[in-house]
């Protein structure tokens with residue numbers, strides 16, 4: 001070990017493990033370095049290499065692991081690794097009973113293609129000389145405490161035949177039982193190497209794993225959870241959309257070990273890939289173990305890595321619970337509020353969006369006309385949606401204007417500033433919609449720069465929603481988008497923005513990238529996008545941002561860290577939102593899930609408001625057209641929401657009654673100090689009036705029961721006004737006021 005704590009790890013030859021078939025378990029202790037040829041101090045260095053590989057550095061007081069074995073550990077979740085000097089790195093499958101079980105070649109961690117491993121690899125490289133094999137040998141592991149609760153583990157590997165290094169990184173959040181995992185790859189070969197596949201993770205589990213994943217489509221995001229036992233073979237879930245993670249398949253999934261899990265029982269591992277582009281989640285079951293290999297989709301994405309550059313994979317987020325899905329989500333939410341999103345501990349303003357109210361049909365006066373009624377109702381923030389820009393090609397419908405980010409002269413003669421200033425004069429914050437990555441062919445931008453779009457030469461332009469994606473790998477496009485964003489968000493009094501992305505890539509061609517680098521478009525695009533989002537978040541720290549992608553196409557933690565919330569779906573029908581928001585809540589805290597009251601589905605206003613109140617509440621209604629009755633319901637909902645948002649936004653979520661194929665959905669939130677709670681019951685079909693049983697209350701505390709914003713004409717709930725202990729409430733339940741389809745009940749349990 002040198003003075004800086006680095007370990008000598010070069011020039012040592014080790015026995016090849018290539019001949020180990022999977023039927024031949026071996027004891028890692030059987031291996032020893034054959035020969036050391038460090039250029040100087042041979043004997044000493046040889047010794048230090050052996051020692052270095054056997055000694056695992058632990059800093060800042062963490063426990064000293066045994067030689068050859070080490071683990072990445074949170075409170076309840078442990079990844080056990082094993083390696084020997086100069087040998088390969090192995091993982092004991094999660095769920096394995098015997099931590100001393102003999103390991104097999106199949107148990108190699110982060111397996112590489114081309115040198116003996118025959119299953120789905122985590123890494124596949126073509127070296128500068130054309131060799132398609134890679135072998136990774138263990139060098140050392142470094143564990144450091146980033147904070148008292150967060151430990152970073154960096155496992156160093158190298159290829160003995162090539163100057164290539166791989167660092168496997170794990171950030172363990174002890175209290176939240178969350179492990180973030182990613183990989184760094186670099187080399188000093190004479191020319192670029194080609195990364196054919198480079199997974200973020202390759203965790204091994206014992207068999208008998210159930211996978212829950214979510215297939216959907218536009219307006220059907222997360223509505224269709226599918227659970228099944230993994231069987232031998234490889235199950236692949238993926239997306240090939242380029243500039244967004246999801247439309248059909250979602251990058252979030254659940255694994256339950258030893259049988260399916262319930263909200264309160266079962267061992268669960270939730271996985272979420274933080275990547276807003278094409279992804280692949282492969283579950284490789286070889287009968288002996290199951291491997292989850294998740295990362296960037298290798299499909300058409302060969303990446304040329306130059307010498308001395310580091311490729312960092314997207315982060316995989318793993319969340320563990322031994323007590324079912326509910327506990328898993330509460331830990332996930334806690335982690336997300338602190339590390340996965342912006343301002344996860346700040347409250348949120350009640351928002352009114354004009355999209356459902358006006359669509360593209362508005363001008364200055366029509367928008368200003370919405371302010372007074374909004375303020376009167378209790379709204380705190382107004383969001384102006386699509387349609388405010390474009391002059392030669394005005395954005396009066398979705399056929400024109402994208403790319404021309406100048407306010408439309410006839411609609412907004414003095415630009416955005418007076419609109420924002422007037423909102424502030426009316427006591428409202430002001431927000432704006434933008435879609436900086438897109439262009440309509442009917443735009444001045446496209447006419448000036450037809451080569452700036454992602455398209456394939458010799459093919460007709462493939463439009464989606466009449467638009468094209470700008471090629472963010474091109475520096476001029478990066479500069480243009482950054483300038484557009486600054487121009488828009490720099491307008492005084494704009495403190496909120498919705499960043500949209502209404503199409504995906506169908507013709508992955510770049511006129512900027514050289515012909516032999518076309519396959520890098522998918523990855524370089526997302527990296528450039530994150531650079532832009534990062535700059536935006538840093539330059540406008542007080543501007544709250546909503547992440548939207550034609551609905552929920554970017555509901556992923558890769559982008560969310562630059563945003564305060566995401567738009568889960570263009571489907572705002574509350575009947576769909578009850579199960580949809582239930583499913584999103586496995587992975588995302590309700591503070592991040594935008595939930596707006598609209599007329600979609602023509603549901604009763606009380607039901608629509610109650611559903612929206614269970615996440616990040618907003619409205620998308622023409623308030624001037626509401627009946628007096630609906631207006632009163634909305635005003636009551638806003639007042640109630642302002643009362644309970646200090647419970648729902650930072651609080652613990654308990655999912656009580658699954659709305660999928662059920663007559664009712666129910667959940668409750670408990671404030672962090674357990675002094676307050678709120679129960680939601682959403683009646684989806686007519687049913688018997690049965691109590692809802694809240695969870696997570698303090699059994700000894702006394703709670704005052706009070707239905708919030710009760711639906712007009714319904715009898716008070718039997719426990720209204722009663723003070724009951726948490727124990728009684730959890731045991732006997734609360735009878736909500738809803739029993740008929742499309743009725744809802746929101747009940748506060750307070751001081």
Ligand code: GLA
Nearest residue numbers: 355385386500548550551570
């Ligand atoms: C997308 C969004 C909508 C709205 C429109 C505007 O579809 O999901 O909420 O902003 O774009 O064009």
